[in-house]
Amino acid sequence: MVNRTFVGLLYISLAVPGLVCSVFSLKAISVHKVITVAAISGLYFCILLLNNVLAINRLLINCFPFMTQPDKIYLVSPVSVADSDEPVFIQLFSSVCWLVALIQFLFYLTPGAGLRFSLETFDWKYFDSDVNAVFQQIEPVISLGSTLFDMVCYSSIIAFMLRNKSQHRLERHSSLELRLVIISVISFAYQLAMIIPFQFGSYFIPDTPAAHLFYATSWLFFPAFHQIVLLVLNRDLRRRVMKDFVTSVN
Secondary structure, three states: OOOHHHHHHHHHHOOOHHHHHHHHHOOOOOHHHHHHHHHHHHHHHHHHHHHHHHHHHHHHHHHOHHHOOOOOOOOOOOOOOOOOOOOHHHHHHHHHHHHHHHHHHHHHOOOOOOEEEEOOOOEEEEOOOHHHHHHHHHHHHHHHHHHHHHHHHHHHHHHHHHHHHHOOOOOOOHHHHHHHHHHHHHHHHHHHHHHHHHHHHHHHOOOOHHHHHHHHHHHHHHHHHHHHHHHHHOHHHHHHHHHHHHHHHO
């Protein structure tokens, strides 16, 4: 099991991949830099897998509380599945996510495969190669499937919570769980803002300078906005900041 601090740190690591890759691309190419760039450029896809785990976790906690514990985020390590106390379904689901992430990382290490970050447009672009042509057909399918899965999970959660509210059957931890659901939905919105325009923007956004400006703005704005919102929603952090601020003022 991994706590929310780890999840937050992982999202922060996803906020600055373009800058890091740009720095590496300006230097002489070496093996360790190629591996580093491949790992960072592949991280954007891991957000799909992490959001899937968050979505199914919130769904089980809200709709099937007897299977889980409140205020928990289950993200099974592939080396600890046998010793884990998480539900079997979560173990299998998380293991599949880890496997897909590993396969994708190995693919990005393949010569001619992967993405490059454009300093001119602040946008990710696939390398022109036969290997990438195959992956470009697979990745949108996974992206769409992941997005639809999250949408079904969160729609079910919202419907379930609204029904409980109408029947006055709110649990004691409902306030905390609502905050966790909001955080998860914001992460899902981050996925929509970053992944969907990149994968499917050509279908509904014309190839114009305004479109490139939109891509650049989304890559620059949404990661920072996402992190700020998550920090604001963290009650413990707000209390700590207010305590330090009041102490320093007095």
